[in-house]
């Protein structure tokens with residue numbers, strides 16, 4: 430903790446600042462300053478953001494240093510740093526021990542991601558902090574490149590991110606896709622990897638909150654010029670959730686100029702949003718900004734397929750097992766990966782719930798059974814069950830057996846194809862009220878063949894584990910357990 434003397438000195442200093450500059454300037458600039466370090470050599474003050482630190486320094490530093498020396502004690506150097514630079518939470522900076530060693534200075538971006546998220550503990554989407562907390566945040570620790578799983582469904586976005594990191598040519602890269610697909614993760618991963626490779630660079634990670642906080646501050650203190658020069662002093666810019674800026678005319682104008690300037694200066698800019706730039710203007714993003722983005726590389730973050738969801742589920746479970754000692758069985762992971770189709774965030778939510786339930790069971794020496802997992806996730810999953818129609822079951826069956834529709838409907842007697850036909854007939858019969866003749870006509874067979882298929886499927890489901898699993902997958906998909 431600060432000792433009583435330094436606390437008192439700092440409060441005296443703030444009173445003088447108020448008297449000297451008047452309440453309006455005091456409220457805009459000095460009120461949220463806190464003391465980090467105080468010695469004969471050095472006084473360090475902390476402002477909530479790097480922008481406010483740079484603004485106050487440009488305008489008032491010389492006079493502040495003089496005032497400190499005149500009224501508190503002679504000091505060689507007085508500095509103002511943004512909380513992210515100091516690697517500290519501004520809210521806690523005022524309570525920091527002024528005599529404690531200064532945390533190592535880190536070049537941190539203006540970022541709204543909090544740094545204290547445990548690896549793999551929860552869906553890593555961080556809460557959006559308030560203005561006061563803005564300067565405290567940094568990249569989400571768990572959103573690193575090595576934790577980003579890829580396959581063909583997100584390979585375009587991943588490759589584009591690698592190009593940004595290679596920085597061979599100035600570029601503006603936009604990644605777009607629905608919520609929870611991994612755009613923020615990739616942005617955070619690129620920013621962290623960039624800093625790892627180029628530790629002296631200024632990487633600026635802007636989210637809606639961070640940008641609006643800076644814009645507000647610039648508006649209150651009439652300092653758009655300073656904000657501009659602060660933002661332009663960056664080596665690589667990351668902008669998240671750009672679609673949220675819709676309707677914010679002035680902010681979009683500033684951002685458009687910033688991207689233009691950075692691009693002209695040969696810097697890399699990477700942007701994430703819900704929609705492709707070609708559609709952004711329709712939803713209120715300024716046409717200029719949208720067209721600037723459209724002129725760069727635009728790639729979609731695709732919907733994760735089953736293979737990718739399974740990879741992510743395994744990674745999640747391994748990390749959770751490492752930290753808790755409780756491993757969720759693979760069959761539960763497969764079930765969750767099959768059922769959470771739309772977003773990785775939703776997948777992580779379901780995994781978290783099952784992980785906690787598995788840990789709770791383990792506390793009493795038990796294991797989670799299939800029924801418990803289904804019950805646990807029933808709210809979560811029931812709304813997602815597609816309607817069981819013969820056509821939907823046909824589509825899903827060919828996917829499950831990894832066949833083309835033509836093969837299942839054709840004449841081949843090869844075992845995997847015949848088994849897929851049995852599974853299809855069985856599932857349609859059990860899951861719908863479709864008559865045998867109608868099932869038969871879908872696959873070019875008569876009703877006696879369909880009856881035979883259903884009987885064979887019943888026997889195989891009990892005797893052949895692989896076939897049984899595939900039947901369960903079809904039943905899981907359409908909801909009758």
Ligand SMILES: Nc1ncnc2c1ncn2[C@@H]1O[C@H](COP(=O)(O)OP(=O)(O)OP(=O)(O)O)[C@@H](O)[C@H]1O
Pocket residue numbers: 551552553554571572576577578579583606607608609610611612613614615670703741773774777
């Ligand atoms: N390919 C992936 N590998 C590992 N984890 C992933 C992957 N994709 C997403 N995630 C995880 O899923 C969660 C949601 O991802 P993220 O926040 O990046 O989504 P988003 O596309 O930015 O969503 P929004 O548009 O709502 O901001 C995060 O915890 C993230 O780490």
